[in-house]
Amino acid sequence: MTRGILIAGNNSPLLTALAEEAARRVEHFVAAFIPDQSDKTLTVSSAEMLNWNPGSPIAARTLLLGAENRLGQVNEAILVCAPPRLCKEHLDSGKIESLVNDHIKGWLLLVKELTAAFRARKAGALALVLSKPPEDLLALVASAAFQAFTHGLLNAATSEPFQTIGFSPPDSGDEASFAAFIFKIIDEGNKKNNGRWQRYGKFFPSKLF
Numbered sequence: 001m002t003r004g005i006l007i008a009g010n011n012s013p014l015l016t017a018l019a020e021e022a023a024r025r026v027e028h029f030v031a032a033f034i035p036d037q038s039d040k041t042l043t044v045s046s047a048e049m050l051n052w053n054p055g056s057p058i059a060a061r062t063l064l065l066g067a068e069n070r071l072g073q074v075n076e077a078i079l080v081c082a083p084p085r086l087c088k089e090h091l092d093s094g095k096i097e098s099l100v101n102d103h104i105k106g107w108l109l110l111v112k113e114l115t116a117a118f119r120a121r122k123a124g125a126l127a128l129v130l131s132k133p134p135e136d137l138l139a140l141v142a143s144a145a146f147q148a149f150t151h152g153l154l155n156a157a158t159s160e161p162f163q164t165i166g167f168s169p170p171d172s173g174d175e176a177s178f179a180a181f182i183f184k185i186i187d188e189g190n191k192k193n194n195g196r197w198q199r200y201g202k203f204f205p206s207k208l209f
Helices: 013-023 057-071 093-121 137-155 175-188
Strands: 005-009 029-033 047-050 076-081 125-130 163-168 196-199 202-204
Touching (some): 005 057, 013 047, 029 057, 047 057, 057 093, 076 175, 093 125, 093 137, 125 175
Parallel strands (some): 005 029, 125 163
16 A cells, blocks of 8 residues: 655754655655755655745645645654744744744644544554753754653543554654664554654653653
8 A cells, every 4th residue: 555654844854764664665655844044955755845835834734735646645744843042042922933833733634634633534553752952042942842742642642543642752863763663663553653752772652741
């Protein structure tokens, strides 16, 4: 069966590792970056890049439709929270607005679209992946917001007809092994993993707080 894989998040080593792991499993997949100042390239030939304006409800729907048009349907969505250093010098209103729109609001809007699609089909896998944030005020806020949002989704997962799994970052910085572990858990399709946090080499229950 053809697998439709969507990977979305910050342009980061972890997202690249996940893309490389996806390329070992499917002929092509789609990926979308949260806008930043980096060179938005992904050197994985089977990845098709889609535009995404995270703060826009219309853009979230457009991203999902674009992914479905290219893949047939999205079976697995892997969302990667690896926020860059956002507060390089002084905290200002523009950086705060970017934090809220791109790194908090964007996840809520995209997950809303994905869960509605998975719920309608009564199938799918939603993986929410945390990476260790830099020691930066706004990056830490973005990471904490993503973790809290994931926590809420995991608590509600048992009542949904699709699988939701959270992934906590490993102690080491081995993104390739972490990416392989994430796909291993998704591929297993074990119902026991639904609604739970997973960490490379360890298991965490959903209640982290």
